[in-house]
Amino acid sequence: ATLAAIAEVMATWLDIARSQGYEPLAETPDVIGRQVASVIEDRLAEGWDTTIETTLVRPAALVA
Numbered sequence: 001a002t003l004a005a006i007a008e009v010m011a012t013w014l015d016i017a018r019s020q021g022y023e024p025l026a027e028t029p030d031v032i033g034r035q036v037a038s039v040i041e042d043r044l045a046e047g048w049d050t051t052i053e054t055t056l057v058r059p060a061a062l063v064a
Contacts, residue, residue, distance in 0.1 A: 007059065 014024065025031050036052060043050045 017024075039052060040050050
């Protein structure tokens with residue numbers, strides 16, 4: 001139920017962003033690398049573990 005609610009909020013956010021002329025960035029290796037680096041820097045600054053686990057998520061339905 002929680003994941004479904006998160007997916008609904010994300011779809012709504014995407015609809016609003018697109019209505020205002022924004023499109024999501026393509027998930028290029030450069031974009032992903034910058035985001036991962038940012039997360040690691042934040043974790044180091046807070047003294048947290050820098051391990052990042054990833055998983056592939058496939059939506060049950062396409063978001064138009």
